[in-house]
Amino acid sequence: MTVSFEHQVAIVTGAGNGLGRSHALALAARGARVVVNDFGGQRDGTGGSSQAAQDVVAEIEAAGGTAIAHGANVADYAQVSDMVSHAMQQWGRVDILINNAGILRDKSFSKMDIADFAAVMDVHVMGTVNCTKAVWDIMREQNYGRILVTTSSSGLYGNFGQSNYGAAKMAVIGLMNTLVLEGAKHNIRVNALAPTAGTRMTADLLPADIFAMLTTESVTAGALTLCSAEAPNRMILCAGVGGYATARIVETEGIFLPETEQNPETVAAHFNDIQDPHGQHELTNGGKQGEKFLAKAMAYVQSQQRQ
Incomplete structure (x- = not known):
């Protein structure tokens, strides 16, 4: 079966670099019309420029695809609503949302400023909420939607110095679990991707030879599977270096005490x-x-x- 996104519209957040860029290029190559969203900030979320998103749009168009850029800050619902309005005015529907945008402000919990905790939560959690909320009724009305949230092994299992990032990445799993239930009768499927990739988020954390193995394309292969018409529902897909696995939240049978x-x-x-x-x-x-x-x-x- 060939996975195609012909006649579909996709929004990819944080698509100016790294995984988001890879997702956007791959969707466009398979026929999707893509909204390339990127606030253009630094890795910690500061600054802002539309150039990165525009460069990805130019790359898509040079390859014969169709895309528009939008610089919405996903943590700002008004900006997100404007982005979705542009997509609807341009193409009249939204079929796919990939919540990829994120920032890092790593420090041990004892040294972390509360503002750095809040900023990471705001982008990862509220950014995902804002974008999903903005497309939710559209997908309900068209009786079709594929939504991807981006989690992390840091959230699923913990990682020293990433209490803010880990908390945010586990929070989107809780969001997914409920959206799966609420979206099922409207053919909205919601899944999570836990990537391991070499991006600017991890560039200074890994040796160069290891970094080179962590291609974004291997992760994108999993992401597109979760956004396809035949996508599963409520899957946490872990992907990286060509490896693919699922993470599951299970509960033991337990006991009863009088x-x-x-x-x-x-x-x-x-x-x-x-x-x-x-x-x-x-x-x-x-x-x-x-x-x-x-x-x-x-x-x-x-x-x-x-x-």
Whole structure:
């Protein structure tokens, strides 16, 4: 099956450099009309210039594709709304949104200024919220949408010096989980990409030979799969250096303790049973956890009544 984006419109945020640029070029090469969004700031989010986005548009057009540039700051909903309005005026629909824009302000938590924490949260979390909110009703009305959020291994597993970035990258997973439920009946599928790539975000963090292996193209191959008509739903796809895997949030089957044993000593004594991975599985919504525990409680009550 050939993945094509003919007649579709895609918005890619942070598309002036790195992964966003790679995503935008690949979408355009496969037929999409692309809004190349980039605020043009530095890696820490300061500054701003439209040149990077315009350069990507020129590259797309030189290859025979169609694109427009927009310099919206994703953390500003008014600017994001203007960007989406431009896409609708130009092409009348939005089929794909790739939330890629981000900044880094790394420091250990003890040394991190609260403003640096807030700035990273604002771009990654509220930037994703703003862009998704701006296209949500459009996708609902056209009964089609593919949305990609960008998470990170730093959020899924932690990384020293990135408490702000890690918190933001895990927050977008929580957003995805609920949007999956709310968008399903409108054929809106929402997935997450956890990339490992050599970009300006990681350029000074890795040795040159390792950096060269971390191509953006290998990550983009995964990103486009998650944006296609046959995309899965609620997948966290990890991609980098040609490797692909999925990350999953699972819950163990756990145990039930009767009221007389519900104390910290007994809970601690049963940690091995509580953590036993046998039977662990993904939950489709938050209510399933409560249902499981209630079922265990009811089974216990019934067993006592039979005695």
